[in-house]
Every structure is written in C-alpha cells, then in structure tokens.
Amino acid sequence: MTSDREWLETIRKRLEQRREELVRQHQQGLRFLAAEGQSQADEGTVASHPADAASDVTMAEYQQTVLRTLEEELHEVLLALDRIAEGRYGICVDCGRPIERERLEAVPWAARCIADQERFEKELERQYRSS
Structure with a gap:
C-alpha cells in the first residue's frame, strides 16, 4: 500500500503531465486557427459559396469552443497544483x-x-x- 505522500506525488505528476498535454493541445489549436485564417486570406475570400462560408464559420466556432474547454481544464489543473503546493489538496x-x-x-x-x-x-x- 502506498503512503499518502507517495500517492500525492503520483497525483502531482499526473497533473503536471496533464498540464503539458493541455498546453500542447492548446498550441496546436491556435496553430490550426491561424493556418485556417491564413489559408482563407491567401484565397482572397472566406468562401465563394454560402455553404462553404457557413462551414468555415462552424469549424472556427468549434475550434474556439475546443480552445476554451482546454483553457478551462488547464486552469483547474493549475489550481490543483497550487493546492498541492499549499498543502490544501x-x-x-x-x-x-x-x-x-x-x-x-x-x-x-x-x-x-x-x-x-x-x-x-x-x-x-x-x-x-x-x-
């Protein structure tokens, strides 16, 4: 059976790994949005057909929602790491x-x-x- 200290260290490591994963995913999402914006700018128009324009907007909104979700979880992970550091976890x-x-x-x-x-x-x- 693991001690409380060992268990807490395992949890801290999991939180740090999750933090790194969330940061990586967030950066990938930002790069995706930037690349999409650049691609549309290179084409000179957002879309030539209304359905394409709607699809582009939907994809951008979806990606922004994903980014917000990642940011919220990252915030919670950082708060948990703070609670560990402060002895309140x-x-x-x-x-x-x-x-x-x-x-x-x-x-x-x-x-x-x-x-x-x-x-x-x-x-x-x-x-x-x-x-």
Missing part, C-alpha cells in the same frame, strides 16, 4: 471536508467533494436557465 473548497480519494484519482483536479460538485453544477444550470 484533497480538501473541498466549499465544505472543507476531505474529497474522496477515488474521486481525486478519477479527476485529479477536482476541487469539490461529489455532493458539493453536484450542488455547484445545479446552481450553474439554474443561472444558465434564468439568463
């Missing part, structure tokens, strides 16, 4: 109780216990519906 940011180890192994950047995460998501959904 594994403690729910809402209730202050320990987060289940199984949850942290599944989602190493989790900041909330399952009950508080569910409440947090319901609140976000409620806010989204009311706006």
Whole structure:
C-alpha cells in the first residue's frame, strides 16, 4: 500500500503531465486557427459559396469552443497544483471536508467533494436557465 505522500506525488505528476498535454493541445489549436485564417486570406475570400462560408464559420466556432474547454481544464489543473503546493489538496473548497480519494484519482483536479460538485453544477444550470 502506498503512503499518502507517495500517492500525492503520483497525483502531482499526473497533473503536471496533464498540464503539458493541455498546453500542447492548446498550441496546436491556435496553430490550426491561424493556418485556417491564413489559408482563407491567401484565397482572397472566406468562401465563394454560402455553404462553404457557413462551414468555415462552424469549424472556427468549434475550434474556439475546443480552445476554451482546454483553457478551462488547464486552469483547474493549475489550481490543483497550487493546492498541492499549499498543502490544501484533497480538501473541498466549499465544505472543507476531505474529497474522496477515488474521486481525486478519477479527476485529479477536482476541487469539490461529489455532493458539493453536484450542488455547484445545479446552481450553474439554474443561472444558465434564468439568463
């Protein structure tokens, strides 16, 4: 059985690997968007047919959504690494109780216990519906 210190070091390494992977994916996405923009600029037009224009816009919006998702996850990973460095990792940011180890192994950047995460998501959904 691994000690808490060894387990935490394993989690830290996983978070650092995930951070590197997210940064790499984000950079690739930015290069893709830049290349698409340059390709369209070289052609002198965004698209010659309305369906092509719609497809180009949809692809750009999709890529921007992917980039935003990567940025959000990267932010959560960085916060988790900060919590490790500060000795607060594994403690729910809402209730202050320990987060289940199984949850942290599944989602190493989790900041909330399952009950508080569910409440947090319901609140976000409620806010989204009311706006």
